[in-house]
Amino acid sequence: xxxxxxxxxxxxxxxxxxxxxxxxxxxxxxxxxxxxxxxxxxxxxxxxxxxxxxxxxxxxxxxxxxxxxxxxxxxxxxxxxxxxxxxxxxxxxxxxxxxxxxxxxxxxxxxxxxxxxxxxxxxxxxxxxxxxxxxxxxxxxxxxxxxxxxxxxxxxxxxxxxxxxxxxxxxxxxxxxxxxxxxxxxxxxxxxxxxxxxxxxxxxxxxxxxxxxxxxxxxxxxxxxxxxxxxxxxxxxxxxxxxxxxxxxxxxxxxxxxxxxxxxxxxxxxxxxxxxxxxxxxxxxxxxxxxxxxxxxxxxxxxxxxxxxxxxxxxxxxxxxxxxxxxxx
Amino acid sequence: xxxxxxxxxxxxxxxxxxxxxxxxxxxxxxxxxxxxxxxxxxxxxxxxxxxxxxxxxxxxxxxxxxxxxxxxxxxxxxxxxxxxxxxxxxxxxxxxxxxxxxxxxxxxxxxxxxxxxxxxxxxxxxxxxxxxxxxxxxxxxxxxxxxxxxxxxxxxxxxxxxxxxxxxxxxxxxxxxxxxxxxxxxxxxxxxxxxxxxxxxxxxxxxxxxxxxxxxxxxxxxxxxxxxxxxxxxxxxxxxxxxxxxxxxxxxxxxxxxxxxxxxxxxxxxxxxxxxxxxxxxxxxxxxxxxxxxxxxxxxxxxxxxxxxxxxxxxxxxxxxxxxxxxxxxxxxxxxxxxx
Numbered sequence: 001x002x003x004x005x006x007x008x009x010x011x012x013x014x015x016x017x018x019x020x021x022x023x024x025x026x027x028x029x030x031x032x033x034x035x036x037x038x039x040x041x042x043x044x045x046x047x048x049x050x051x052x053x054x055x056x057x058x059x060x061x062x063x064x065x066x067x068x069x070x071x072x073x074x075x076x077x078x079x080x081x082x083x084x085x086x087x088x089x090x091x092x093x094x095x096x097x098x099x100x101x102x103x104x105x106x107x108x109x110x111x112x113x114x115x116x117x118x119x120x121x122x123x124x125x126x127x128x129x130x131x132x133x134x135x136x137x138x139x140x141x142x143x144x145x146x147x148x149x150x151x152x153x154x155x156x157x158x159x160x161x162x163x164x165x166x167x168x169x170x171x172x173x174x175x176x177x178x179x180x181x182x183x184x185x186x187x188x189x190x191x192x193x194x195x196x197x198x199x200x201x202x203x204x205x206x207x208x209x210x211x212x213x214x215x216x217x218x219x220x221x222x223x224x225x226x227x228x229x230x231x232x233x234x235x236x237x238x239x240x241x242x243x244x245x246x247x248x249x250x251x252x253x254x255x256x257x258x259x260x261x262x263x264x265x266x267x268x269x270x271x272x273x274x275x276x277x278x279x280x281x282x283x284x285x286x287x288x289x290x291x292x293x294x295x296x297x298x299x300x301x302x303x304x305x306x307x308x309x310x311x312x313x314x315x316x317x318x319x320x321x322x323x324x325x326x327x328x329x
Numbered sequence: 330x331x332x333x334x335x336x337x338x339x340x341x342x343x344x345x346x347x348x349x350x351x352x353x354x355x356x357x358x359x360x361x362x363x364x365x366x367x368x369x370x371x372x373x374x375x376x377x378x379x380x381x382x383x384x385x386x387x388x389x390x391x392x393x394x395x396x397x398x399x400x401x402x403x404x405x406x407x408x409x410x411x412x413x414x415x416x417x418x419x420x421x422x423x424x425x426x427x428x429x430x431x432x433x434x435x436x437x438x439x440x441x442x443x444x445x446x447x448x449x450x451x452x453x454x455x456x457x458x459x460x461x462x463x464x465x466x467x468x469x470x471x472x473x474x475x476x477x478x479x480x481x482x483x484x485x486x487x488x489x490x491x492x493x494x495x496x497x498x499x500x501x502x503x504x505x506x507x508x509x510x511x512x513x514x515x516x517x518x519x520x521x522x523x524x525x526x527x528x529x530x531x532x533x534x535x536x537x538x539x540x541x542x543x544x545x546x547x548x549x550x551x552x553x554x555x556x557x558x559x560x561x562x563x564x565x566x567x568x569x570x571x572x573x574x575x576x577x578x579x580x581x582x583x584x585x586x587x588x589x590x591x592x593x594x595x596x597x598x599x600x601x602x603x604x605x606x607x608x609x610x611x612x613x614x615x616x617x618x619x620x621x622x623x624x625x626x627x628x629x630x631x632x633x634x635x636x637x638x639x640x641x642x643x644x645x646x647x648x649x650x651x652x653x654x655x656x657x658x659x660x661x662x663x664x665x666x667x668x669x
Contacts, residue, residue, distance in 0.1 A: 200665070203631025204590055208369050232624040232661030233631070236586040239555055243369035265665040273583040280554025280584070310583030310617060314551070314610070 036256025200230025255308025387607025606659025
C-alpha cells in the first residue's frame with residue numbers, strides 16, 4: 001500500500017514539475033493573411049482575403065496580422081491594404097496589427113483605421129541591406145520615427161527581428177547580435193518583439209542559445225517566436241521556447257507562405273499544428289482548432305493548393321475521426 | 330561557442346546562401362554544449378543511435394512494390410551513410426505483407442557492412458527460423474498496447490501475441506540472436522482512442538523480461554504530443570531502464586520532432602526513423618507516417634548530439650529511393666536543400 005502511495009506521489013510531483021515548465025496560456029499571433037499571403041505565388045482577390053480574416057476572427061484568435069502598408073511596388077500582393085483593413089469585420093476580441101516599414105506607411109495605415117502596427121528589423125546586416133535597402137542602424141532610425149509617432153497616438157507597436165537563427169547570406173548569426181537588435185526595438189517602445197527564424201534553419205540548440213542571450217536584455221513576457229518550418233524544426237523549436245518561458249507564438253493558417261529562399265520548400269509553421277501540440281500539452285490558447293482548419297480549408301481552395309498543415313491533412317482523411325477527440329483533449 | 334551543422338549542399342541554394350559555412354564543432358565543444366544544457370537547460374544524451382526503418386517499415390507501407398535490387402541498393406547506400414542499425418526486411422508471410430515477399434533475396438543480396446546491424450521482423454517461430462536460415466543476426470517482434478489493435482493487426486489478443494513472442498525470444502536466446510521489441514499504439518490507437526500509459530508500461534515490461542534488449546515505443550498513428558509522450562515515458566521508465574528504450578514517432582500530425590525532443594530530455598537515446606519519411610500512415614489516406622531520418626539527424630546535429638550519420642549521404646539514399654518510387658520526399662530537410 002505504501003509503495004502505491006509513494007508511486008502516486010512521485011507521479012504527482014513529477015507532473016507538477018513538468019506543468020510548471022510550460023506557460024498555462026499561449027497567445028497565438030496569426031500571420032497568415034499578411035506574412036502568409038505575401039509569400040504565396042498566387043495573387044489573392046481582396047474579397048478572399050477579407051473572408052479569410054473574418055473566418056479567422058471567429059476562431060478565438062486574439063491577434064490577426066491583417067495586411068502590410070509597404071509600397072505596392074515592392075509587395076504587390078498587399079496593394080489592397082486599405083481596402084482590406086476597411087472591409088474586415090473587426091471583432092471586439094481581436095487585434096489587427098499591420099506592417100508599417102516607415103512614416104509614410106504608418107500614416108497610410110492610421111488613415112485606413114489601423115490601431116496597431118508592426119516594424120521589421122533584422123539581426124543580419126546583409127539581409128537588412130538586401131531586404132529593405134539599408135543597414136540595421138538606418139532601419140532602426142526609421143522605426144524610431146514610427147514608434148515615436150505611434151506612441152503619441154497611443155498605437156501599440158510590435159517589433160520583428162528576422163534572421164534570429166541564421167541568415168541566407170551570412171549563415172549563422174551571433175546570439176548577442178540578435179539580443180542587441182531586440183533590445184533596441186524594445187527600448188524604443190515596442191511592446192513585444194517577435195524573433196524570426198526566417199529561413200527555418202534553427203534547431204532547439206540554436207533556439208535555446210539565442211533565447212538565453214535575448215532574455216538577458218528583454219523580459220520573456222515581451223518576446224515571441226516566429227518559426228519557419230523549412231527544415232521541419234518549427235514545433236521542436238517552439239517547444240524549446242515554451243520551456244524557456246516564451247508564451248507568444250506566431251504561426252500561419254495552413255502554413256501559408258513558402259520560404260522565398262528555397263523553391264518549393266515550406267515556410268511558416270501551421271497554426272493548426274501548433275494548436276494541436278499546445279492543446280495536447282494542456283496549454284490553453286482560446287482558439288478553436290476545428291474552425292482554424294475550416295479557415296485553412298477555405299484559403300487553400302481559393303489558392304488551389306494543398307494545405308501545409310499535417311493536422312489538417314490527417315484530419316481531412318482520417319477514417320476513424322471520432323477517436324481523435326478522445327485522444328487529443 | 331556554437332555547435333552548428335555542416336551543411337554540404339548539392340544544389341545552388343547552399344552555394345548562393347552560404348550555408349556551407351555552417352560546420353559541426355569538434356567533439357569537445359559538442360560535449361560541452363550538451364553539458365551546458367543546450368536545449369532549454371535540460372541534459373541531453375551526447376550520442377543518439379538512429380534505427381533506420383525505411384527499408385522495412387517504410388517500404389512495407391508504400392503503395393508501390395519495390396523491386397528487390399532497388400531495396401538492396403537502398404540498404405547498401407544507407408550502410409554507407411553511417412547508420413549503425415538498418416531494419417532490412419520482414420519475415421511475415423507474404424500473404425499478409427506482399428511488399429516483403431523477397432525477404433530472403435534481400436537478406437542475401439545486401440552488402441553487410443561491419444559494425445552495422447540488420448534486424449528483421451519475425452512475428453512467430455516460423456518467421457524466426459526462416460530469418461535465421463536466410464542469415465539474420467538480429468530479429469524484432471511486434472506487440473501492441475491496445476487489445477483491439479492487436480486483434481485487428483495480428484488476429485490475436487495482446488496476451489496471446491506475447492506468448493507467441495516468448496517462443497521466439499527463447500529460440501533466439503538459444504541461437505545467440507538479439508531480439509528487439511516494438512510496442513505499437515503507445516500514444517493512441519485508431520480503434521480504441523486513448524491508451525493508458527500503464528498498459529504500455531506493462532507490455533514493454535513483459536517484452537523486456539522475456540529477453541528483448543531494447544523496446545521501441547511506437548506512436549503508430551502519430552497522434553501523440555509532448556504531453557502524452559512525457560506521461561507515457563514516465564510510466565514505462567518505471568518498469569524498463571531508460572537505456573533500453575527507444576521512440577518510434579510518426580509525423581502524421583507534425584508532432585514527431587517535438588515528441589522526440591521530449592524523449593531525449595527524458596533520457597532516451599535511441600530514435601527510430603525512416604529515410605525520406607518513407608511509409609505513409611495506413612489509417613489516414615495521404616497523411617504522412619514515419620518521421621524522416623534526415624529531419625531527425627538535422628535536429629540532433631543542431632543540438633550537438635553525435636549520431637555517426639553523414640547527412641548528405643543519407644539524403645542521397647533518400648533521393649534514390651524517391652526517384653525509384655516516383656514520389657516526393659517527405660523530408661523537409663531534403664525538400665529545402667533540393668530544389669528539384
